[in-house]
Each structure stands twice: as structure tokens, then as C-alpha cells.
Amino acid sequence: MGTLECICSGAVAVKKTWTIIVLAAGLLAGCSTKPEGVGSYVASDADTAMMVQITSIEEGRINGTMSVVVADEDGKTSAVTRPLSGTLEDNALNLSVENGTGLSLVTGMMEGEKLRLTFFGKGDSSQIVFAKSNAVEFDKLVGATRHRSAEKQQEIETAAAQKERMEQRSKTQKSIDDLADKLFAKAQELQEKSKKIDVVIASYHSARDRIGKMQTAKRGIDTNADDGSYRVGEIDYDINGISSDMDSTHRDVQSYAQSLDGFMTETASQSPWLIAECEADNLLVCSRLAASANLLKTRNQEFQIAYSREKAAFSGKRNKS
Known part of the structure; x- marks a missing residue:
């Protein structure tokens, strides 16, 4: 009995094993495998x-x-x-x-x-x-491709911003240089105008001396003489001509002084923002602008002093200084 039971038990085990194998084979047969390359x-x-x-x-x-x-x-x-x-x-x-x-x-x-x-x-x-x-x-x-694309776009935007800054810096630098040239040229011009005012003042003195002499001569004319009235008229005509020349010269000086005021007002409105740009961007070259502005300030002060002397000379006063 014991042997039979062992054989029977072994048969059952074998039967179970074969059952599993058959079931597994059936499942594998029912599955579809992907073709090579898919x-x-x-x-x-x-x-x-x-x-x-x-x-x-x-x-x-x-x-x-x-x-x-x-x-x-x-x-x-x-x-x-x-x-x-x-x-x-x-x-x-x-x-x-x-x-x-x-x-x-x-x-x-x-x-x-x-x-x-x-x-x-x-x-x-x-x-x-x-x-x-x-x-x-x-x-x-x-x-990874999208990341590199974003980096490339950032590089493009950065390059564009740098290019824009460079272009703007170039424009600003040109404005600075143009204004520096403008101020320097005006300073040179003012120096010449101040010198010419001395000549103008001297011409006023000379003109008044001539008028004084003509008036003295006029008082010495006998108006009852045959040519007395004619000679007086000639002198008055010459005096009027001299006075007219003085008036014209003085108007020219006044006109220049007024245009100078306009120029100073205009440049005063331009300078602050350019100076601010210079302070904000150390790559800008601003030394010429500062030097020209200081020179113009000095020359303008000299001209205003000369202009005050011209006005005093024209009105007949004498500047004791």
C-alpha cells in the first residue's frame, strides 16, 4: 500500500506538472508577438x-x-x-x-x-x-530640443538688446559730440564778439566826438548869411547819418545778445539729459562736452560784461571800470 500510494502520489504530481505546462503553452499560443522591427x-x-x-x-x-x-x-x-x-x-x-x-x-x-x-x-x-x-x-x-531653443531665443533677445543698446549709445555719443562742438564753436564766437564790442565802443566815442565838433561848428554859422541855412542843413544831415549808424550798430549788438540768450536756453535744455546719460553709462566719452560747457560759461560771462559796457557807451555813459 505504501508503494502504491507513493506511485499514485507521484502520478498526481506528474499530472499536475503536465497540466501547468499545457496551460502555459496554450496561453503562449494565444499571445501575439510583435514582428521584428516594430x-x-x-x-x-x-x-x-x-x-x-x-x-x-x-x-x-x-x-x-x-x-x-x-x-x-x-x-x-x-x-x-x-x-x-x-x-x-x-x-x-x-x-x-x-x-x-x-x-x-x-x-x-x-x-x-x-x-x-x-x-x-x-x-x-x-x-x-x-x-x-x-x-x-x-x-x-x-x-532637450525645446530647452536649447529657449536658450537660443534668449541669446537672440540678448544680442538684439545689446545691439539696441549699442545703437542707442552711438546715437547718444553723437548727440554729446555734436553738442560739444556746438558749445565750443559758440564759445569761440563769443570771444570774437567780445573783442568786436571794444571796437564798437570805440566807434561810439569817436562818433560822439565828431557830432560834438559838428554841433560846435553849427553854432558858429551865421544863419543870416546866404549859405548859412545850407551849411546848417548839411551838418544836421551828417549828424543824423552818424546817429543812424550808431543806432544800427547797437541794434545788431542787441540782436546778437538776444539770439545768445536763446542759444543758452536751448543748450541748457539739452545738457542735463546728456550729462545724466554720461553718468549712467561710463562707456560714453563726455570730457569734451564738460570742457566745452565750462568754456562757453566763461566766454558768456565775458560777453555779458562787454555787452553791459556797450549799452553804457551807447547811452552816453562812461563805464568807470
Whole structure:
């Protein structure tokens, strides 16, 4: 009995083992295995992430999709997924990829875990090697591409901002230089005008001496003489001419003084913001502007003193200084 029981127990064990094996075989027979080559293949470079997904291979016919994410020169990212189809024969691939307006031709080889594809378009071709991977890895490549795109866009924006600052600095520097030239030229002009005022004042004195002599001569004329009235008239005419010349000269000086006031007001409105720019940007060259402004200030003070003397001389007063 004991032997039989052992044999029976062994038979039961054997029966159970075979039952498991048969069930497992049935389950495996019911599962469909993917054909070799089906799956995701990825490739990338500095600006592009690509994925070829082969979804089916049946009797040499291939179907799937191709996804491309690319960053352009402006740092902008674009993404597209297109259907692909074609044939596989002895590892040789002949594919067509929809491009939105037609089909792009692709040829290549399936080399184990890699696809070596050559893309044709616009009279050119390019070869890219895709490695077997998955969508998760592709998402990582896409993330890296988008990150590089963002960096490129930041670089472009930074370069544009720097260019704008340089252009603005150049414009500001030109304004500074132009104003410095303008102030220096006016300072030189004022120096000459101050010297000429001395000549004008001397002409006033000379004119008044002549008028005084003419008036003395006029008082000595006998108006009852035949030519007395004529001689008086001649003297009055000459005196009026001299006085008119003095008036004209004085108006010229007044006119210049008024235009100088306008010039000083105008430049006074320009100087502060340019000086502020100089203080804000140490790359600007402002030494000439400061020197010209100081020189103009000195020359203007000298001119105003000379102008006060001219007015006093014209009105007949004498500046004791």
C-alpha cells in the first residue's frame, strides 16, 4: 500500500506538472508577438529631435508615423507628426512620408536595433541613423530640443538688446559730440564778439566826438548869411547819418545778445539729459562736452560784461571800470 500510494502520489504530481505546462503553452499560443522591427526609433542633433514609430509590418508592408520637433534660427520650436508607409524587403526599406503637400521619399536599411535612413527632397539628400528606443526617450530629446531653443531665443533677445543698446549709445555719443562742438564753436564766437564790442565802443566815442565838433561848428554859422541855412542843413544831415549808424550798430549788438540768450536756453535744455546719460553709462566719452560747457560759461560771462559796457557807451555813459 505504501508503494502504491507513493506511485499514485507521484502520478498526481506528474499530472499536475503536465497540466501547468499545457496551460502555459496554450496561453503562449494565444499571445501575439510583435514582428521584428516594430517599435520606436529616435535620433537627434543640436536643433532637432526625431522619432520613427513602426506600428505594423505585415507581409513586407510597413506602416507607422514620423515625428519631428525642430528649433529654427530664431529659437522658435515647431513640431509635426506625419504618417509613413512603405515596404521592407531583406532589411531594405522604401518609405513614403506625407509632408503636407505630397510625399517625401525615404530609403534605408534596418540594421538590428537601428534604422539607417536617407531622406530625399529639393534636389538634396541626408542620411540619419535612428536607434531603437521608446516614446519616453523621445520626450526627453524633445525637452532637450525645446530647452536649447529657449536658450537660443534668449541669446537672440540678448544680442538684439545689446545691439539696441549699442545703437542707442552711438546715437547718444553723437548727440554729446555734436553738442560739444556746438558749445565750443559758440564759445569761440563769443570771444570774437567780445573783442568786436571794444571796437564798437570805440566807434561810439569817436562818433560822439565828431557830432560834438559838428554841433560846435553849427553854432558858429551865421544863419543870416546866404549859405548859412545850407551849411546848417548839411551838418544836421551828417549828424543824423552818424546817429543812424550808431543806432544800427547797437541794434545788431542787441540782436546778437538776444539770439545768445536763446542759444543758452536751448543748450541748457539739452545738457542735463546728456550729462545724466554720461553718468549712467561710463562707456560714453563726455570730457569734451564738460570742457566745452565750462568754456562757453566763461566766454558768456565775458560777453555779458562787454555787452553791459556797450549799452553804457551807447547811452552816453562812461563805464568807470
